[in-house]
Amino acid sequence: MGAGEPEEVLDYPIPSPAALEPPPEWARLRDRCPVARVTLPSGDEASLLTRYADVKQALSDPRFSRRLTAKGAARIADSESGGVFSSDTTDALPQSGQGHLKWRRMVGRWFTAKRMAALRPGIEEIAHRLLDDMVKSGPPADLKAGLGFPLPVWVICTLLGVPDSDRDRFAYWSDTMLNLTRYGDDEISQAQAAFAAYLGSHIEAKRSAPGDDLLSELITATDSDGERLSDATLVATGKALLVAGHETTATMIGEMVAMLLSDRRRWKRLLADRSLVRTAVEEALRFDANPGIGLPRYISEDTEIGEHSLAAGTTVMCSMAAANRDVAVFANAADMDLGRSPNTHLAFGSGAHSCLGQALARTELQAVLTVLLDRLPSLELAVDVAELRRVEGLPVGGLREVPVRW
Ligand code: HEM
Numbered sequence: 001m002g003a004g005e006p007e008e009v010l011d012y013p014i015p016s017p018a019a020l021e022p023p024p025e026w027a028r029l030r031d032r033c034p035v036a037r038v039t040l041p042s043g044d045e046a047s048l049l050t051r052y053a054d055v056k057q058a059l060s061d062p063r064f065s066r067r068l069t070a071k072g073a074a075r076i077a078d079s080e081s082g083g084v085f086s087s088d089t090t091d092a093l094p095q096s097g098q099g100h101l102k103w104r105r106m107v108g109r110w111f112t113a114k115r116m117a118a119l120r121p122g123i124e125e126i127a128h129r130l131l132d133d134m135v136k137s138g139p140p141a142d143l144k145a146g147l148g149f150p151l152p153v154w155v156i157c158t159l160l161g162v163p164d165s166d167r168d169r170f171a172y173w174s175d176t177m178l179n180l181t182r183y184g185d186d187e188i189s190q191a192q193a194a195f196a197a198y199l200g201s202h203i204e205a206k207r208s209a210p211g212d213d214l215l216s217e218l219i220t221a222t223d224s225d226g227e228r229l230s231d232a233t234l235v236a237t238g239k240a241l242l243v244a245g246h247e248t249t250a251t252m253i254g255e256m257v258a259m260l261l262s263d264r265r266r267w268k269r270l271l272a273d274r275s276l277v278r279t280a281v282e283e284a285l286r287f288d289a290n291p292g293i294g295l296p297r298y299i300s301e302d303t304e305i306g307e308h309s310l311a312a313g314t315t316v317m318c319s320m321a322a323a324n325r326d327v328a329v330f331a332n333a334a335d336m337d338l339g340r341s342p343n344t345h346l347a348f349g350s351g352a353h354s355c356l357g358q359a360l361a362r363t364e365l366q367a368v369l370t371v372l373l374d375r376l377p378s379l380e381l382a383v384d385v386a387e388l389r390r391v392e393g394l395p396v397g398g399l400r401e402v403p404v405r406w
Pocket residue numbers: 059066104156240241242244245246248249252295347348349350352353354355356357358360361
């Protein structure tokens with residue numbers, strides 16, 4: 001922007017030309033306006049970060065707080081509650097400092113490589129079962145509805161030791177608690193209450209008959225001071241895992257498959273060389289141009305980012321997707337390179353709140369991709385790429401459906 005030009009204020013999220021394409025503005029903003037003024041769906045203003053270094057710095061700096069309920073913080077959505085980021089969903093667990101760190105350690109120590117390897121056959125079995133149904137109904141099918149949406153919620157049920165017969169209720173609760181725009185306030189409150197009541201009695205039952213699951217372990221685990229998690233924290237943890245791990249993974253399964261099929265050379269490369277599955281999953285996470293709005297943060301003191309000053313009271317939107325296309329970090333950033341390594345993308349965030357379930361998410365994505373390559377090598381999109389439609393709601397993004405045939 002030249003001197004004397006009025007400072008532009010962009011509408012956020014910035015519209016994209018096509019479902020799988022990034023908005024051209026990302027490149028321009030990274031180059032010329034790394035701290036851009038944007039108007040959120042609520043009408044409130046925020047500052048948008050698009051450079052890799054800036055996004056990483058903001059996510060790693062505790063002065064950039066997740067507390068969007070702070071007085072003066074921008075509201076994200078236009079719904080009354082301000083969306084999931086401003087709702088009490090995020091208040092039930094310690095959000096910062098020692099309390100958060102302790103909670104994170106207790107939950108995080110369950111997600112070991114050994115445990116992920118042990119979970120993988122069960123995840124592949126779930127993928128097979130879901131594909132059996134899809135194949136039985138015949139093509140075309142919506143891969144998101146048939147596989148992407150149910151698989152992660154079934155996996156979270158495994159984590160919580162929830163019986164198979166309750167999986168569909170979990171899927172409904174999860175959908176309702178996250179999609180604040182699709183359901184009415186009453187339905188959301190009812191789902192939240194029903195979910196909390198279910199988990200409460202489920203925890204009670206686990207206490208007397210623990211299983212080999214994360215929840216059973218958390219019930220008996222103690223932190224560094226020898227303290228156990230309260231029942232309220234256990235319920236909130238179950239809810240956090242569902243809200244954080246369901247739709248994100250469901251969305252990514254759909255995006256990943258759509259990106260791979262949108263250029264069949266990618267799919268064929270994977271069919272020919274399965275050793276690429278791991279790096280292909282990482283590249284799909286980096287390349288995803290459609291992961292919702294990014295992460296909002298609020299600063300209550302004057303702060304600097306790169307060479308820019310941010311005033312106290314600013315809400316910052318960190319676009320990891322724009323950062324993941326930054327040519328300063330990724331060579332040929334606009335190409336989807338299935339063998340890219342290293343790949344230090346920011347799809348799982350960074351810093352104290354970075355995704356606690358990322359090892360599980362990776363395992364799920366790798367398992368799904370492997371099973372799909374084995375079962376349906378002839379898989380292709382059933383519509384033209386141009387016909388794919390984005391989810392316009394907040395905050396996870398993704399595609400509305402992924403029509404496929406085989
Ligand atoms: C592809 C799938 C996923 C993506 C892209 C993703 C992305 C993210 C991101 C960006 C954050 C950072 C939030 C912030 O800094 O405010 C996050 C946090 C978190 N994620 Fe994930 N996630 C995924 C799957 C999962 C799964 C499967 C689980 C567990 C079942 C999970 C559990 C969590 C939790 C508990 C947090 C909060 C961590 C904290 O506050 O310390 N996520 N995730």
